[in-house]
Amino acid sequence: MMQHKTQTDISEIQFLEGPQSRFTELKFILATLFELIRCFRKLYNIGPCITFFGSARFNEDHPYYDFTRKAAGEYAKLGFTIMTGGGPGLMEAANRGAKEVGGKSVGCNIKLPVDQMPNSYLDKWVETKHFFIRKILLVKYSFAFFVMPGGFGTLDEYFEALTLIQTGKIKNFPIIIFNAQYHRALIEHINLMKQQGTINDADSKLFMITDDIEEARLFIIEHSIKHYGLKPKIQQIPIGRI
Numbered sequence: 001m002m003q004h005k006t007q008t009d010i011s012e013i014q015f016l017e018g019p020q021s022r023f024t025e026l027k028f029i030l031a032t033l034f035e036l037i038r039c040f041r042k043l044y045n046i047g048p049c050i051t052f053f054g055s056a057r058f059n060e061d062h063p064y065y066d067f068t069r070k071a072a073g074e075y076a077k078l079g080f081t082i083m084t085g086g087g088p089g090l091m092e093a094a095n096r097g098a099k100e101v102g103g104k105s106v107g108c109n110i111k112l113p114v115d116q117m118p119n120s121y122l123d124k125w126v127e128t129k130h131f132f133i134r135k136i137l138l139v140k141y142s143f144a145f146f147v148m149p150g151g152f153g154t155l156d157e158y159f160e161a162l163t164l165i166q167t168g169k170i171k172n173f174p175i176i177i178f179n180a181q182y183h184r185a186l187i188e189h190i191n192l193m194k195q196q197g198t199i200n201d202a203d204s205k206l207f208m209i210t211d212d213i214e215e216a217r218l219f220i221i222e223h224s225i226k227h228y229g230l231k232p233k234i235q236q237i238p239i240g241r242i
Contacts, residue, residue: 032133039108039126039137046106046124048230049083049141050075050220053157054090054148056116064149064179068093069100071146071178071213075220076103079230083141085109085134086127090148092119099123108137135160143224144174146216147207149182165206166199174223175207176216183209 014020015028052072058064072082072094082098084091086107095105099121107125109118118125128134139145139161147158158177164170177183187209193199210216224230 032130035128035130035133036136039128039133042124042126043106043137043141046083046141047081047104048079048143048224049106050080050144050146050224051083051138051142052091052094052146052148053138053150053154054084054094054146055150055154056085056087056089056091057151058089058093058149060093064090064182065093067178067213068148069097071216072097073101073103074213074217075144075146076101076105078217078220078225079103080143080220081106081141083108083138085138085153086118086122086125087116088119090150092121094146094148095119095121106141108134110134131156139164139170142173143228143230144176144220147175147177147183149179155186162206166203171228172206174219176219177207177209178211178216180209180211 014024019025020028050072052068054064054068060066068090074097076082076098081104082094083106084094086095086109091107095107096119098105105121105123107118107122109116109125109127110131111127111129118127126137128137135157138157145158145161147154158175161170161173161175165172165175177187180187190199190204194201194204208216208219210219
């Protein structure tokens with residue numbers, strides 16, 4: 001059975017099909033410009049962020065959810081706003097962890113044919129029509145990136161951030177991959193790329209792999225807070241909160 005397409009889907013499909021009329025192209029450019037302006041205005045005062053990339057498909061009973069929630073809480077206590085894609089699963093876990101220690105929690109949600117509703121742990125969120133705008137926002141406001149277990153979208157976000165760092169488009173921000181076992185094949189492939197010469201030894205050291213929340217916390221203090229001279233407001237755990 002053919003699924004009904006939303007107007008957003010139709011406009012994006014049309015744009016990606018190739019050259020359109022000049023008027024159609026101009027409308028798309030202007031719509032994109034206004035979407036960026038709207039998002040920049042809403043996120044202007046969110047403070048230094050740490051962005052969590054991770055799957056929307058793990059529920060709160062899964063160990064990955066619990067780990068992400070705890071990790072985000074620890075880094076929110078350093079004073080960082082926790083930013084995610086704003087959806088369910090590990091994105092929700094990270095936003096929830098921030099809220100439970102009195103930290104700030106922000107999401108950049110995406111409009112999809114099947115609606116992805118913003119999770120209930122967000123202080124502020126924006127909704128974008130296009131993935132490229134969402135990725136701009138996730139990178140723009142962050143001083144570290146955490147890669148949790150995930151699928152195509154998580155890897156897309158990870159490699160985009162990694163490529164921007166490798167090519168000097170953004171500063172050498174920390175990227176931390178959590179769960180070495182889940183990402184074992186990914187790390188093996190990166191090692192293969194180094195062996196084959198498609199990346200160099202320095203490229204293979206642009207990220208950290210760990211399963212230790214405290215090790216990553218110390219890494220963030222050294223490579224984000226101290227390195228960039230940040231002065232985030234330290235969060236205090238509210239009375240009665242976990």
